[in-house]
Amino acid sequence: MTEETSSNFIRDIIDEYKAANPNQEIVTRFPPEPNGYLHIGHAFAIQVSYGIARDYNGQFNLRFDDTNPAKEESEYVDAIKEDVKWLGADWGDNLFFASDYFDQLYEWALHLIREGLAYVDDQSPEEMRKGRGSLIEPGENSPFRDRKVEENLDLFQRMKDGEFDEGSRVLRAKIDMGNPNLNLRDPVLYRILHANHHRTGDKWKIYPSYDFTHGQSDAIEGITHSLCSLEFEFHRPLYNWFLKNLPVPSKPRQIEFARLNVEHIVTSKRKLLQLVSEGHVRGWDDPRMPTVSGFRRRGYTPESLNEFCHRAGVAKRERVNEYALLEYCIRQDLEERAYRRMAVLNPVKVIIENFPENDTEYFDGPNHPAKPELGMRSVPLTREIYIEREDFMEDPPKKFFRLGPGREVRLRYACYITCTGFKKDEEGEIQEIHATFDPESRGGSTPDGRKVKGTIHWVSATENRPLEVRNYEQLFTKTNPEDVEEGQTFIDNLNQNSESIITAFGEPELGKATIGERFQFERKGYYAVDPDTQSDQLILNCTVGLRDSWGKKQKK
């Protein structure tokens, strides 16, 4: 896709590193915890780490950070792998699990104990919290801090053997209870969890913490640059402390960057889970969800998502990207690759009076106007057709280029019709429109060369394919869904009209559509075939509408 400037502060650091270590391969990693589905923020993180490995001919690892058996499930592992693969981040043979390193990590914990750098603490979680101090006050040493090495070794062994209850003891690093960085106030290395791990089963009764796992896992895998989001900035001194005090095989460097935020979107796993569990959406892959699977179902291409992440850029400050950029990226991609079809979403009938009854005439339309090599499809015209209700006005203003009494328009790919009259029902709603067609205009122009300003899409009223069309608006009304009044939550910002389902009529060719296929409904927008589709019911999700400068002008 676009080349543009790809420079950012991380790549600058890597350029420097490469200059100093020309033969060192760059190794990055994406380390999801398997406790939920990937969202667009993860797609961004993948793009950053994978993109660097790819561009520097390095290596990219997918590593599951599975150190908390209480929250993790293998169902998520499979879903995450599918999403990462779909996004195009190829990890090759480099699939790892932090749980693969549990034995090594345990050895290293022993090492710290022997060095006098770790101790078993018998305090309760509350006591530990109190002892840690606060943002402005230093903490106090634990009464168990000066236990002898032998006693620590013995207790830690018994923790491992499952002798103690959950929460009764932890292994802590002995660093500095007065450090202004709270992460250095004797952080927890191991906690007791009598849970079943999705990969190691019941082998372990103790599990390493994130901090004791991450840097060492990076070191084991030979990660050169461990890229993560800003909130881990404060963990970096600890990350480096472990690398310094443990006999690790390599010294990775942690670099933090700002998360990707997008207007109208929440990316907190807790909140996404709530949307799913409370039934506000159809599931993790609801087309309104900011999950990778949601975007996929909505009709987004991986290329468009990657392009968006690329254009969002990498920075060190918190930012919020406009939703419009996301829409721009998918429109640009789909404009290029989506086949064109006609579908009428809000139909009104037109009767072409001089068209013979029970007759059908076929017209060819290109699948893509700029790509004749993609071939043509045939569209049937009959005496009765549907057009969009909004393409007819009883009393149109001067700049209205569509149908109105006495006006002539082109039916896309077919011929010119002129409106000769219309009927209304009791409510004053247009019921049907009458028209005549010019037989000489077949093919879209006439021998006299007269011009019609408007071209509208249409579908035969008798030879068509009914469609269930799901249109979407933002899931949240506010650009920042977290912006709530006192006593409210982000749930109160849900857009009650975020999904609307209608029945539309599409040209017969749509009967061949397959799940996941994307089309442009001409003059309307891009639509993707939903997996709920059955052979007798075709369901399409609106990915994004076409830009509409006329509609915009009308609103003013």
Add this chain to the structure above:
RNA sequence: GGCCUCGUGGUGUAAUGGUAGCACUAAGGAUUCUGAUUCCUUCUGUCGGGGUUCGAAUCCCUGCGAGGCUACCA
């Protein structure tokens, strides 16, 4: 009250002591069998105040503002 990070048009991001650029958005125009696409044009910016320098978005000081950090989560 502590520590850390960060402030460039409406938005996002470049410029690493030497002409503030690119993209999105918005506005206007041209082309068009999609009021789409494409093409062209235009608008708006270095948080404030000092200092160093021939020269500062960039370096220093200071003020202001934003974010992060007080889990046996990651």
